[in-house]
Amino acid sequence: MKKRLPEIIRTEKNLRKLRERLLDFHPYDIAGIIPKLKPEERHKLYASLTNKELADIFSYLEGKESVLLFHELDSTKGAAILEEMDVDDAVDLLQELDEERAGEYLELVEDERREDLRYLAGQESTAVGSLMTTNFIKIEADCDVKEAMRTLIREAGETEVIDPLYITRDDKLVGILDLKELIIARSPLKVGEIMKTNIVYSDMDEDLEIAAGKIRDYGLSALPVLDGETLVGIITIDDAMDVISDEAEYNYGSLAAVGGDIDEKVNVFVSLRKRLPWLLGLLLLSFVTASVIGGFDEIIKQATILVFFQSLILDMVGNVSTQTLGVTISGISRGELEDRRDVRTNISRELRISLINSAALALLTFAVALVFLAIRKHHALWEVSLILSVSMFFSVNISSFVGLITPIVFKKIGFDPAVASGPLITTISDIFAVFIYYGFAALLIHLSGGMA
Amino acid sequence: MKKRLPEIIRTEKNLRKLRERLLDFHPYDIAGIIPKLKPEERHKLYASLTNKELADIFSYLEGKESVLLFHELDSTKGAAILEEMDVDDAVDLLQELDEERAGEYLELVEDERREDLRYLAGQESTAVGSLMTTNFIKIEADCDVKEAMRTLIREAGETEVIDPLYITRDDKLVGILDLKELIIARSPLKVGEIMKTNIVYSDMDEDLEIAAGKIRDYGLSALPVLDGETLVGIITIDDAMDVISDEAEYNYGSLAAVGGDIDEKVNVFVSLRKRLPWLLGLLLLSFVTASVIGGFDEIIKQATILVFFQSLILDMVGNVSTQTLGVTISGISRGELEDRRDVRTNISRELRISLINSAALALLTFAVALVFLAIRKHHALWEVSLILSVSMFFSVNISSFVGLITPIVFKKIGFDPAVASGPLITTISDIFAVFIYYGFAALLIHLSGGMA
Numbered sequence: 050m051k052k053r054l055p056e057i058i059r060t061e062k063n064l065r066k067l068r069e070r071l072l073d074f075h076p077y078d079i080a081g082i083i084p085k086l087k088p089e090e091r092h093k094l095y096a097s098l099t100n101k102e103l104a105d106i107f108s109y110l111e112g113k114e115s116v117l118l119f120h121e122l123d124s125t126k127g128a129a130i131l132e133e134m135d136v137d138d139a140v141d142l143l144q145e146l147d148e149e150r151a152g153e154y155l156e157l158v159e160d161e162r163r164e165d166l167r168y169l170a171g172q173e174s175t176a177v178g179s180l181m182t183t184n185f186i187k188i189e190a191d192c193d194v195k196e197a198m199r200t201l202i203r204e205a206g207e208t209e210v211i212d213p214l215y216i217t218r219d220d221k222l223v224g225i226l227d228l229k230e231l232i233i234a235r236s237p238l239k240v241g242e243i244m245k246t247n248i249v250y251s252d253m254d255e256d257l258e259i260a261a262g263k264i265r266d267y268g269l270s271a272l273p274v275l276d277g278e279t280l281v282g283i284i285t286i287d288d289a290m291d292v293i294s295d296e297a298e299y300n301y302g303s304l305a306a307v308g309g310d311i312d313e314k315v316n317v318f319v320s321l322r323k324r325l326p327w328l329l330g331l332l333l334l335s336f337v338t339a340s341v342i343g344g345f346d347e348i349i350k351q352a353t354i355l356v357f358f359q360s361l362i363l364d365m366v367g368n369v370s371t372q373t374l375g376v377t378i379s380g381i382s383r384g385e386l387e388d389r390r391d392v393r394t395n396i397s398r399e400l401r402i403s404l405i406n407s408a409a410l411a412l413l414t415f416a417v418a419l420v421f422l423a424i425r426k427h428h429a430l431w432e433v434s435l436i437l438s439v440s441m442f443f444s445v446n447i448s449s450f451v452g453l454i455t456p457i458v459f460k461k462i463g464f465d466p467a468v469a470s471g472p473l474i475t476t477i478s479d480i481f482a483v484f485i486y487y488g489f490a491a492l493l494i495h496l497s498g499g500m501a
Numbered sequence: 502m503k504k505r506l507p508e509i510i511r512t513e514k515n516l517r518k519l520r521e522r523l524l525d526f527h528p529y530d531i532a533g534i535i536p537k538l539k540p541e542e543r544h545k546l547y548a549s550l551t552n553k554e555l556a557d558i559f560s561y562l563e564g565k566e567s568v569l570l571f572h573e574l575d576s577t578k579g580a581a582i583l584e585e586m587d588v589d590d591a592v593d594l595l596q597e598l599d600e601e602r603a604g605e606y607l608e609l610v611e612d613e614r615r616e617d618l619r620y621l622a623g624q625e626s627t628a629v630g631s632l633m634t635t636n637f638i639k640i641e642a643d644c645d646v647k648e649a650m651r652t653l654i655r656e657a658g659e660t661e662v663i664d665p666l667y668i669t670r671d672d673k674l675v676g677i678l679d680l681k682e683l684i685i686a687r688s689p690l691k692v693g694e695i696m697k698t699n700i701v702y703s704d705m706d707e708d709l710e711i712a713a714g715k716i717r718d719y720g721l722s723a724l725p726v727l728d729g730e731t732l733v734g735i736i737t738i739d740d741a742m743d744v745i746s747d748e749a750e751y752n753y754g755s756l757a758a759v760g761g762d763i764d765e766k767v768n769v770f771v772s773l774r775k776r777l778p779w780l781l782g783l784l785l786l787s788f789v790t791a792s793v794i795g796g797f798d799e800i801i802k803q804a805t806i807l808v809f810f811q812s813l814i815l816d817m818v819g820n821v822s823t824q825t826l827g828v829t830i831s832g833i834s835r836g837e838l839e840d841r842r843d844v845r846t847n848i849s850r851e852l853r854i855s856l857i858n859s860a861a862l863a864l865l866t867f868a869v870a871l872v873f874l875a876i877r878k879h880h881a882l883w884e885v886s887l888i889l890s891v892s893m894f895f896s897v898n899i900s901s902f903v904g905l906i907t908p909i910v911f912k913k914i915g916f917d918p919a920v921a922s923g924p925l926i927t928t929i930s931d932i933f934a935v936f937i938y939y940g941f942a943a944l945l946i947h948l949s950g951g952m953a
Contacts, residue, residue: 075699077719109720205684212664212680228680233658247527265746267529268561268739270722287720290742294717297749298831304756305827305923317853324824325858328817332862335816336869343809343877356808357795360931363812364787365780367819368924372776375757379750401769406777410784417788425795471757471923472820479812 064097080109104133128157137182140169177260181282184209190241194234216244222280261289345487366448366482367475373452403449411442440486448478516549532561556585580609589634592621629712633734636661642693646686674732713741797939818900818934819927825904855901863894892938900930
């Protein structure tokens with residue numbers, strides 16, 4: 050069915066019939082093909098649908114795309130569509146437009162809505178304020194349920210979120226009322242008597258991710274946002290879902306060092322611009338490792354056997370640092386590493402894991418290296434195995450610590466902790482590890498007066 | 502406030518007062534402290550709250566914990582709570598119980614509910630059927646809006662999801678009606694005249710992740726599940742959010758090789774059991790790399806300078822394979838690599854990126870290596886730089902391919918693609934890379950008759 054959508058728009062001449070046929074498609078699917086249409090086909094589509102229907106479609110378009118398309122509309126039509134959009138979607142769109150253009154549209158919308166839009170557009174982009182909507186239903190606590198039902202019927206048409214209802218006293222939030230409870234309630238009850246008072250809420254300046262996490266964990270359909278005790282807006286679950294989904298993708302992309310978001314569908318050059326700088330930077334950092342190894346020139350010439358196992362140490366260092374990094378970043382994004390005590394608990398927990406891991410790895414390394422060297426009939430098999438397993442033990446612990454502490458420090462100094470990607474941490478840990486490995490070997494060889 | 506919850510339960514003697522004070526807390530928060538209470542305190546809590554209130558609390562408990570607590574209740578109370586729970590939460594709980602016990606409870610619940618529970622519990626666990634609820638409102642398409650409103654009022658109290666309403670003809674789904682539209686509609690309209698017909702739905706056996714993705718992308722509050730054309734259940738947005746959140750965490754944890762889920766809050770030994778086997782397995786695989794390097798013994802002795810740059814090649818190999826792996830797994834979990842054509846497009850796209858990346862890396866490597874070697878006054882700086890940059894070019898391309906193809910092959914043969922963790926792919930790519938690096942060097946040295 051979806052494949053036929055552009056064809057329908059191209060071939061259907063009668064605008065009224067076109068609308069009827071378009072309404073069989075979900076606005077999301079129509080939004081998906083709009084950018085692929087020719088301008089004249091788009092104008093046909095705009096002419097056939099109502100402003101409300103177009104508003105639904107535009108709310109699914111994102112970023113630059115929505116702006117480009119919006120510029121094709123004349124200002125009156127644009128303002129009419131803005132007026133019909135959910136207020137949070139309208140704000141998103143306005144924020145993408147250049148200021149002058151946004152101002153033009155704002156002039157054309159109704160006073161009350163303009164005020165809402167201005168207020169919401171002024172919120173900080175990482176805080177809940179930026180994602181909230183002001184379009185929900187507030188009811189005074191001492192209102193009778195019958196009267197509340199009348200308010201609902203009167204306002205429902207113009208309101209984005211009708212469930213739950215927010216119960217206030219002088220604009221202060223005092224309770225939440227599920228629509229279901231109102232529907233089954235009988236007069237002369239007051240809404241204050243049937244509302245729930247165990248309110249979960251978010252402060253204005255709370256992080257988006259924390260607020261979205263509350264919606265997920267508490268299983269809410271919307272989260273009220275308070276400024277002091279005053280109810281100023283709500284965050285809905287579908288927006289929270291986007292936040293969680295985007296954050297997960299961002300963290301995943303960062304761990305994989307593809308520069309934040311995963312870029313499956315964008316073109317090759319956009320991908321390159323995101324990934325290549327990472328790679329070039331990491332390459333330069335790797336030359337530091339090469340210099341460190343170069344510094345142990347003499348040792349390597351004396352004991353080339355050490356070279357065979359270098360990758361073994363560096364591989365494990367990369368593995369453990371990626372593990373601890375993953376656990377730490379994931380803890381940070383779930384808001385579990387907010388206070389000093391949590392951080393300390395986490396560090397001590399990870400270090401205990403690391404001690405046991407490294408001991409196990411050192412033992413296994415020792416055993417397998419012995420066998421490996423015995424097969425090759427190496428004369429210094431005990432010494433080499435010892436150097437290897439001791440270095441393994443220390444390198445693994447240090448790199449666990451690097452993976453653990455880097456994102457925490459990044460966060461502390463105001464960097465995005467997710468920037469500490471797996472490859473970055475691995476390369477840094479490598480530098481420590483080659484120091485330990487060849488350094489320890491040099492020490493031992495020096496003490497014993499030559500080995501290989 | 503939360504810190505006082507256990508204290509309130511411990512000290513408040515009057516059950517009625519206890520209930521009043523408990524109702525100030527969200528069921529999620531009460532669920533959070535229940536496992537930490539003593540059995541006699543839990544019994545006090547159970548005695549003070551209604552079955553509906555307890556059902557809300559139990560629906561937030563998960564897995565083994567909920568079962569342990571449920572076993573403390575006598576069967577009648579347990580059944581009463583099951584009866585009050587949302588049907589999908591009740592199914593989750595029943596599936597955790599052993600069969601005999603589950604059967605006991607099922608005997609005690611109402612006939613109609615028992616049938617629903619049995620039906621839902623029988624669904625495959627990775628398909629939408631396992632997460633759907635049957636507790637929503639169906640209305641016949643030719644029902645008058647006034648009559649529909651009456652149905653709503655009658656059923657709302659017993660129904661989990663009241664918005665949207667599902668419009669059917671002989672159990673076949675023909676439309677979706679937002680509650681808002683019903684509230685503002687006036688008789689003599691029929692629901693069939695005001696419903697939306699652009700239905701987004703899921704088939705019974707569709708993957709949970711795909712269904713959850715639809716709910717997110719289309720911005721739905723619930724997704725109807727069809728068996729043929731018959732409406733058999735719905736998936737709600739809060740369940741979809743859990744699916745997306747869990748999947749993201751699983752993928753992230755897999756990329757970091759911590760064995761699937763991230764394990765922040767569990768104890769050290771559970772974490773170890775998940776992470777250590779990965780590390781030990783990877784260690785053994787690294788010995789393969791060590792053997793390969795060992796095979797180039799003679800070359801290394803002749804040209805120890807090559808050793809300085811080995812980590813450089815292996816680092817980059819790890820970085821690019823992790824990048825392509827991340828992009829590929831993320832594409833698979835978004836359902837973007839379902840058919841052969843998508844896979845082919847993605848492979849060709851990633852390979853083009855890889856060619857450009859590797860060329861850039863090879864050039865930079867050549868330049869920096871020249872400088873590096875010139876500073877060290879190495880006599881064969883051109884040869885070594887050439888070996889290095891040519892190996893870089895080929896190794897990077899091969900490891901991109903490894904990161905790209907492994908999860909696709911895993912998926913094809915029915916493995917979980919996310920099992921292909923960053924460290925695994927890196928270690929495999931390393932083996933190819935050392936072959937290429939020392940192999941190419943050996944070839945060149947052989948051809949030129951000695952170098953270092």
